[in-house]
Amino acid sequence: MEFTLKPDLNELQTELVDVKQAVAEALDYGKSLGSTAMECALTRSRGISVETRLGEVETVEFNQDGALGITLYQGQQKGSASTTDLSPQAIRASVEKAFDIARFTSPDPDAGLAPAELMAYQRPDLDLCQPGDQSADYALAQALQCERHALGLDQRIVNSDGASYSSHVGYRVYGNSHGFLDGYLQSRHAMSCSLIAKHGDAMQRDYAYTVARATGDLNSPEAVAEEAVHETVSRLEARKIDTAKVPVIFRADVANSLFGHFVGAISGGNLYRKSSFLLDHLGKAVLPEWLSIKETPHLKGALASSPFDHEGVATENRTIVENGELQSYLLTSYAARKMHMKPTGHAGGIHTWQVTQQQQSLQELCRTMGTGLLVTELMGQGVNLVNGDYSRGAAGFWVEAGEIQYPVEEITIAGNLRDMLANIVAIGNDTDMRHGVRTGSVLLESMRVAGN
Incomplete structure (x- = not known):
């Protein structure tokens, strides 16, 4: 892809066709070498990222990355190689390397492609690519305007950690020896600003992004x-609190992390390794009876929409949790074979x-909670998916009589x-749309809060 001020959709489509042809040639060559199965995948992205700080340009970076990944099977033996060079010679050399590597790997009875009947032979158009202006002038203007406006709003803002703007377009192509070969264009644009506020001798830092x-669709x-x-300003004059067991609200922008741990617990890799606290919970209650989770992969323009997964398996509307009961695990083809189940895409x-x-x-939600903690930031990685133990650093606000009283830290x-999952009391309507899990703020019945 050549760098232009604004990528042209027709040119991107033409390049996508060329890459699909290169993948088809790789698959044909692998077959001619005697492979029993093969798959190729390429995700390529190009665009601009800029950072500014205190009105000065810190970085301007044009980037283009993405490699063709080749996986080849000889029976149950698997070999992999990759190349960023898509010339016919480089692709053939990589296929040969994968073929050679497969000769020396141990057979794995669960290795192989996803079933042919699950491929996304009929792909919906999800409108996932909306190119934007990728000129340095435009990107810097966005970041500089964001930071400049922020620094003039409140005298307590005394410094900046900078603002950033990025714009990328690209595509994903996947093909395998089942005869499946497809790809689609995608784009992603983002802007953020990080600030420092001061009150007395105390300073606080926070940020926002879109x-x-x-x-x-950006803010x-x-x-x-x-x-x-x-x-940032709302965190000033933060206090410590006494250790207690109280209700806790995960604000929407951090609540997705709670469900992120749930995703990990029902993912095939953790399940077949028996390293999940939700092992053998299919069909059992894992959330309150009033709570359901639906997967909707075909929402047009959504950040987490996709017509097929990384193995070419067609995505589909799926009920993950129905009235509190777990209805589906999240399975790759390898995990599915390990568990004698069907891949879920x-x-x-x-x-x-x-x-x-x-x-x-x-x-x-704060009024429903009465007295407790509103969490707006989480730190650390103290989560054990094997037994479900959860312990993380946090910051946020102390709530009494349903009203925010003061910020808290440490x-x-x-x-x-x-x-925690079973005792969710309520979920608010302030849904955060920036994540794969679209959820509002989550009120939990109680957690241990360690302070002074």
């Missing part, structure tokens, strides 16, 4: 700046989860994920 497939530089200022991740919400704003929240 991300979308289309630049027209304006001014809106990002105003959110960043609000988030989740090689590479999930595809836009819709979590049940209730018609309560964050403020109303605390740890702890519990067990099995209990």
